[in-house]
Amino acid sequence: MNKIVFTLFLMVYTLNFAQTMDYNTKKGYAVDGYDVVSYFNGTPLEGKKGFTTTYDGTKFKFYNQENLEKFKESPSSYIPKYGGYCAYAVAVNGKKVKVDPQTYEIRDGKLYLFYNKGKNNTLQFWLNSSPNDMVSQADKNWEKIKN
Secondary structure, eight states: OHHHHHHHHHHHHHHHTSOSSOOOOGGGSGGGGBOHHHHTTTSOOBOEEEEEEEETTEEEEESSHHHHHHHHHOGGGTSOGGGGSBHHHHHHHOOOOOOEEEEEEEETTEEEEEOEETTEEHHHHHHHSOHHHHHHHHHHHHHHHOO
């Protein structure tokens, strides 16, 4: 009987609390605590502690209540590709690399984030390549490394 109860508990926990993929959670929040909805408004803004939610086992911060509500209505519309890791690194190396949350691109309605330090602005490398081919390669690589 105890084994059955424990197994049921694990199943419920997995369905409700476990992440379906690995998210880049620096500072305890996805996207370094930036408001993922704000990217789609044209200006990435840091979220505030008063406007937070958990989605897919990961904490997200928002700049205001309006953005929090937009996210809750359609979280998958705002989740960054590749868990918020550098899209270029996922495409080229199949690696999870931290990002500069202010270096991003919205492509086909999806948020892509990039590493940017010194002379390594991977958004520029991405744009100088064929971005659509990079997306295809990153999608393939992400399937292998997302968990």
